[in-house]
Amino acid sequence: xxxxxxxxxxxxxxxxxxxxxxxxxxxxxxxxxxxxxxxxxxxxxxxxxxxxxxxxxxxxxxxxxxxxxxxxxxxxxxxxxxxxxxxxxxxxxxxxxxxxxxxxxxxxxxxxxxxxxxxxxxxxxxxxxxxxxxxxxxxxxxxxxxxxxxxxxxxxxxxxxxxxxxxxxxxxxxxxxxxxxxxxxxxxxxxxxxxxxxxxxxxxxxxxxxxxxxxxxxxxxxxxxxxxxxxxxxxxxxxxxxxxxxxxxxxxxxxxxxxxxxxxxxxxxxxxxxxxxxxxxxxxxxxxxxxxxxxxxxxxxxxxxxxxxxxxxxxxxxxxxxxxxxxxxxxxxxxxxxxxxxxxxxxxxxxxxxxxxxxxxxxxxxxxxxxxxxxxxxxxxxxxxxxxxxxxxxxxxxxxxxxxxxxxxxxxxxxxxxxxxxxxxxxxxxxxxxxxxxxxxxxxxxxxxxxxxxxxxxxxxxxxxxxxxxxxxxxxxxxxxxxxxxxxxxxxxxxxxxxxxxxxxxxxxxxxxxxxxxx
Ligand SMILES: *[C@@H]1O[C@H](CO)[C@@H](O)[C@H](O)[C@H]1NC(C)=O
Numbered sequence: 001x002x003x004x005x006x007x008x009x010x011x012x013x014x015x016x017x018x019x020x021x022x023x024x025x026x027x028x029x030x031x032x033x034x035x036x037x038x039x040x041x042x043x044x045x046x047x048x049x050x051x052x053x054x055x056x057x058x059x060x061x062x063x064x065x066x067x068x069x070x071x072x073x074x075x076x077x078x079x080x081x082x083x084x085x086x087x088x089x090x091x092x093x094x095x096x097x098x099x100x101x102x103x104x105x106x107x108x109x110x111x112x113x114x115x116x117x118x119x120x121x122x123x124x125x126x127x128x129x130x131x132x133x134x135x136x137x138x139x140x141x142x143x144x145x146x147x148x149x150x151x152x153x154x155x156x157x158x159x160x161x162x163x164x165x166x167x168x169x170x171x172x173x174x175x176x177x178x179x180x181x182x183x184x185x186x187x188x189x190x191x192x193x194x195x196x197x198x199x200x201x202x203x204x205x206x207x208x209x210x211x212x213x214x215x216x217x218x219x220x221x222x223x224x225x226x227x228x229x230x231x232x233x234x235x236x237x238x239x240x241x242x243x244x245x246x247x248x249x250x251x252x253x254x255x256x257x258x259x260x261x262x263x264x265x266x267x268x269x270x271x272x273x274x275x276x277x278x279x280x281x282x283x284x285x286x287x288x289x290x291x292x293x294x295x296x297x298x299x300x301x302x303x304x305x306x307x308x309x310x311x312x313x314x315x316x317x318x319x320x321x322x323x324x325x326x327x328x329x330x331x332x333x334x335x336x337x338x339x340x341x342x343x344x345x346x347x348x349x350x351x352x353x354x355x356x357x358x359x360x361x362x363x364x365x366x367x368x369x370x371x372x373x374x375x376x377x378x379x380x381x382x383x384x385x386x387x388x389x390x391x392x393x394x395x396x397x398x399x400x401x402x403x404x405x406x407x408x409x410x411x412x413x414x415x416x417x418x419x420x421x422x423x424x425x426x427x428x429x430x431x432x433x434x435x436x437x438x439x440x441x442x443x444x445x446x447x448x449x450x451x452x453x454x455x456x457x458x459x460x461x462x463x464x465x466x467x468x469x470x471x472x473x474x475x476x477x478x479x480x481x482x483x484x485x486x487x488x489x490x491x492x493x494x495x496x497x498x499x500x501x502x503x504x505x506x507x508x509x510x511x512x513x514x515x516x517x518x519x
Pocket of ligand 1: 116119120123
């Protein structure tokens with residue numbers, strides 16, 4: 001590190017070569033989803049984008065993403081069009097490598113936003129230890145196994161989206177509050193899952209940009225009025241409204257806002273996804289299954305058979321023994337924990353506290369939200385990475401979270417061909433980055449109970465991964481094992497939820513009770 005110029009360029013070149021090797025790897029239905037969105041935006045006028053439903057993979061991201069797909073569709077070369085890349089059809093059309101090549105390249109190119117944002121983050125630090133800290137943070141994000149698996153194998157555009165989030169965070173750190181708000185609004189108009197971070201942004205911008213709390217108690221009416229910085233409020237409000245106007249304006253003009261909003265918020269989906277994301281509801285569903293077995297075999301009481309309607313799209317799990325969970329309950333729980341997470345920011349609105357509250361908002365939505373995907377763990381891990389070098393205790397939490405979070409993504413890549421890659425890549429990332437973070441974070445005075453828990457937990461992941469993968473390999477030869485398909489997923493989600501919940505617990509503890517980290 002001594003002579004390094006802290007540039008992400010080499011990492012970009014090396015990782016791009018690796019990502020090109022992943023071109024033929026497994027693609028999920030998200031590949032077809034994005035292909036279909038390109039086709040829709042290419043062939044149809046804007047007013048029909050959110051109404052079209054020939055294919056089941058309808059457009060359900062906010063307008064900026066639709067514009068992005070529109071741009072991509074107009075850059076498609078002729079030989080890729082001839083490959084059926086832009087055909088609107090109910091069933092996926094027959095396409096071959098030109099389409100794959102094109103779409104995979106767009107992911108790599110759009111990810112440059114992330115590299116650029118993080119290079120800026122590195123550049124903006126003081127040369128010396130601070131720069132090497134920022135370099136470790138930045139490179140750990142761009143090389144994150146989650147981004148590699150989800151974007152370059154499974155197929156999504158998270159790199160670009162989290163790049164915009166990082167732009168917003170770097171602006172927050174540099175006290176460019178207006179730019180911070182504008183980038184965040186742009187991000188929301190790309191993908192509305194980032195709404196989960198809104199409470200933290202609200203508190204941070206309100207306190208830093210819209211209010212000036214006086215040192216002394218205000219005595220007159222005019223000094224009370226001066227608490228609110230009216231000019232800044234106006235600037236903030238109008239620039240955010242401008243971004244939203246550019247995004248939604250054209251759709252409002254054609255009067256298609258209602259179908260658009262219905263597409264964005266489909267509450268008809270179930271509480272849990274087909275594969276349970278490792279959160280509180282995974283444990284809840286697991287308890288329900290265990291209780292059913294008790295009713296059947298120990299208490300010999302009949303319970304109604306499991307109402308598990310499985311289809312490719314949506315799986316509705318009705319709890320048999322435990323009470324059902326409604327969207328309202330999940331919403332209230334998430335909001336409750338998020339409000340707690342923003343209180344410290346309202347009191348001392350520093351950048352570190354803000355990132356801490358972003359992390360906790362991400363945690364609350366991941367653990368208690370409705371129909372959470374395992375991929376949403378990025379919403380926690382990426383903001384969190386920025387504050388890890390602050391303190392060794394945070395680093396301990398980070399280890400637990402990344403181990404559990406990254407392993408929980410393994411079922412996304414289930415083909416034997418990707419098996420070696422996913423385990424090896426995650427293992428190498430953990431070894432390299434745990435060692436680097438260990439080196440750059442200030443040392444810990446004493447090792448507590450939680451460190452021992454972390455160590456045992458992380459070591460425990462090895463047998464879990466091994467057992468599940470042996471089951472996986474055997475199930476192709478021993479047909480009986482195929483009946484236990486679900487058990488493998490359950491092992492992963494239950495074990496990983498323990499890790500994620502434990503890391504949330506320690507993070508909350510540090511956030512609310514340990515002032516010296518955040519000052
Ligand atoms: C970072 O600094 C390097 C060297 O000073 C410069 O070449 C590069 O353009 C900068 N990048 C960003 C994104 O600011």
